[in-house]
Amino acid sequence: MRIRMNGKPMQCDATSLWKLREERYQTSKHLVVIFNGFQTDQDLALSEGDEVVFIEKGRIPQRDEFEAMLSARHTPHVYERVRRARVAVAGLGGLGSTVAVALARTGIGFLHLVDFDIVEPSNLNRQQYGVRHLGQHKTEALATIIGEINPYVRVHFDTVRVCEQNIAPLFREDDIVCEAFDRADAKAMLVNGVLEHLPGKKIVAASGLAGYESSNTITTRKVMKYLYLCGDGDSDARPGRGLMAPRVSICAGHQANMILRLIQGSEDA
């Protein structure tokens, strides 16, 4: 039968995982076994089309094996669609930087990063940057971070301020737009602009994620035909109720997962 091992198609005569492992490796010590996206310590029967990755812990993989190992935990077929997707993230603060990193770890094919701002110290309470990024444009800093996590993501960035006039040319090529701005008026401007000027484009927005109210009030809702809204809808950032990493990350997780669902063709929230 034909299977894929470490990313390469091969003819396989072994009938089970452990038999294949014995054929290929002297020892099973320090060997991580991933079978169709699932890490296993049990011997399983092999059949046509299976995807198997053996990772030797502590060994730096060959270049041609590396992508297969990076993507080994992704479910086959799911990953294929993720890899073909092109997602724009507008605003690279607590929400946007976290959404972009989550999508990069999921193996997204193409990320379009948009922000005008630079990294400053008050961003570090909730955004995916570090001290070494202070003073850099968020677009460039995040592109570097993503490159270190998953070098197979194609990243294109625009260091511009989004306004009504540039929405259509900026986001025309993207499959899905993630609204991740900080200011309420900017959120409304982007959502209106995308829905008006780019008919049929799906947008995943966020509203209401400040403070430390219950995590369980943050939801994902399909609020319009092409608009999904994550958050509690109410908790704005204001004096006495700041933005903090846990709740911002929860909301960003909702956005990233909704984007992943849309890529897979699931349109329900």
Added chain:
Amino acid sequence: MIRLNGRIIENAVGLTLAQLIERERYTPSLVAVECNEEIVCRSAYPHRVLAEGDVVEVVHFVGGG
């Protein structure tokens, strides 16, 4: 009657969207409005008159990101 975010609203037929937004205490610059599954341009709020049975969705954004 019309439906606004799933609620039944009486006495709204004949109002413009701008008047409805004001009556419901939304801030016009912070909303997105869909009427019968079609997005309504912001510039159209003062002209769009609500008709019997309209289904209106208003999303009101708050800050933080």
